[in-house]
Amino acid sequence: MLGPLKRKFTIVVTTLVGLVLTGVLAASLWFSWLAKSNAMDQVLDHYLEGSLSTQPAVDMRPEGAIGSGVLVTLLEVSPTGIVLATNNPSVSLDADDLEAIVSMALGGASGDGRVDGLDVAWKSRRLANGNLRIAMLDASGYNRFWKSQVTRSLVAFVLSLGAVTIIAMFLADWVVQPIQEAFDRQRRFVADASHELKTPLAVILANSDILLRSDALLARDRRWVESTQDEAQRMRGLVVDLLQLAKADEGVANPASPALSTREMDLSELVESACLEFDAIAFDRGCAIKTEIVEGLHVQGDPDWTSRLVRILVDNACKYACRGSEVTVRLAPERHRRLRLSVTNQGETILPGDLRHVFDRFYRSDRSRTRTDSPGGFGLGLAIAKGIAEAQGGSIAATSDRAGTTFFVILPQSPHSARET
Numbered sequence: 001m002l003g004p005l006k007r008k009f010t011i012v013v014t015t016l017v018g019l020v021l022t023g024v025l026a027a028s029l030w031f032s033w034l035a036k037s038n039a040m041d042q043v044l045d046h047y048l049e050g051s052l053s054t055q056p057a058v059d060m061r062p063e064g065a066i067g068s069g070v071l072v073t074l075l076e077v078s079p080t081g082i083v084l085a086t087n088n089p090s091v092s093l094d095a096d097d098l099e100a101i102v103s104m105a106l107g108g109a110s111g112d113g114r115v116d117g118l119d120v121a122w123k124s125r126r127l128a129n130g131n132l133r134i135a136m137l138d139a140s141g142y143n144r145f146w147k148s149q150v151t152r153s154l155v156a157f158v159l160s161l162g163a164v165t166i167i168a169m170f171l172a173d174w175v176v177q178p179i180q181e182a183f184d185r186q187r188r189f190v191a192d193a194s195h196e197l198k199t200p201l202a203v204i205l206a207n208s209d210i211l212l213r214s215d216a217l218l219a220r221d222r223r224w225v226e227s228t229q230d231e232a233q234r235m236r237g238l239v240v241d242l243l244q245l246a247k248a249d250e251g252v253a254n255p256a257s258p259a260l261s262t263r264e265m266d267l268s269e270l271v272e273s274a275c276l277e278f279d280a281i282a283f284d285r286g287c288a289i290k291t292e293i294v295e296g297l298h299v300q301g302d303p304d305w306t307s308r309l310v311r312i313l314v315d316n317a318c319k320y321a322c323r324g325s326e327v328t329v330r331l332a333p334e335r336h337r338r339l340r341l342s343v344t345n346q347g348e349t350i351l352p353g354d355l356r357h358v359f360d361r362f363y364r365s366d367r368s369r370t371r372t373d374s375p376g377g378f379g380l381g382l383a384i385a386k387g388i389a390e391a392q393g394g395s396i397a398a399t400s401d402r403a404g405t406t407f408f409v410i411l412p413q414s415p416h417s418a419r420e421t
Helices: 003-048 095-107 140-213 219-253 267-277 279-284 303-319 381-391
Strands: 072-077 083-086 112-114 120-126 132-138 263-266 288-293 298-301 326-334 338-345 395-401 404-412
Touching: 003 072, 003 120, 003 132, 003 140, 072 095, 095 120, 095 132, 140 219, 219 381, 263 267, 263 303, 267 279, 267 288, 267 303, 267 326, 267 338, 279 288, 279 303, 298 303, 298 404, 303 326, 303 338, 303 381, 303 404, 381 395, 381 404
Parallel strands: 288 326
Antiparallel strands: 072 083, 072 132, 112 120, 120 132, 263 298, 326 338, 338 404, 395 404
């Protein structure tokens, strides 16, 4: 039951830490990029100083050179784009690429730039004689270092995020431990209180029954005794529901609990039998039950609990169906070896705000279906249905629109089912 809370905690912690790490990574890479750009600008500025003849050729690593093992190539270009001098006559840069760099230098206002598709950075400076000096830097070493840093940073980011996720998963168990303990105490209290209430309620019902059969009871007092008996009956129903809910909670928290008597059963037969039981009740309420049940579908579960689950949903659908309408009960296999039980009726639409709470305990709304035991009930029926479904490894949900309201249950399919999907 606390599994969704643990997952939310893990997701929130991982997301927040991931956002912080993303910001740190982005800032680190940005400053690294600025440092790389500044370093290249400093090299280019250094070679633009002085005369062309005083600038030596600079050796570099073999791969990725612009020219014959030269890191920086200097050109002096006339205003018309003619190369007048260079410190590296054997430059092997493609003529079209060289022409593109010269054109950008002559036509650009910024005086520097990068060449797309080439590891080349350039910078230009206008000389006193009107010519343009262009320094071209082989940036392959800088770019390789930058790409290597990006790769290392991304790997570190992924590993850090994975470590944070694992730590958050362990922390989640520690964080929800007090909640789990409080929930366990609440569950034990409900079960113990319900057990303690059974005996006095049994005494009240027995005494009221004796009084009603007694000839000494005056006619004017009979209605008070009958009212007491009716309320005691309702209270006994509440106690039974609370005990069932406590057992369902125990089954969810501990699937190996003795509260859950698991064995294989024919769900198709169980659903068909439950629908037959409600035929007369549906007729009395002005509706009819229609079944679409695939035969031979088996599940592993508690037959008594599963029967209660089906009866809650069918009773709820009949209770709130419009007169003259049909309540449709479907049972069919789903993908991934799951079974889908759905109960649909045509009645008053459940508002979205109420639909989110129909499975909450004691939730009451004039427009909702939470009162599944009887009109004026305690709002525990659907909460019990949810507890039973989850205790048996399934889930329950509801939809409601103008076409009708549908409650559907997904349960794991037994390997011995007659049909597979």
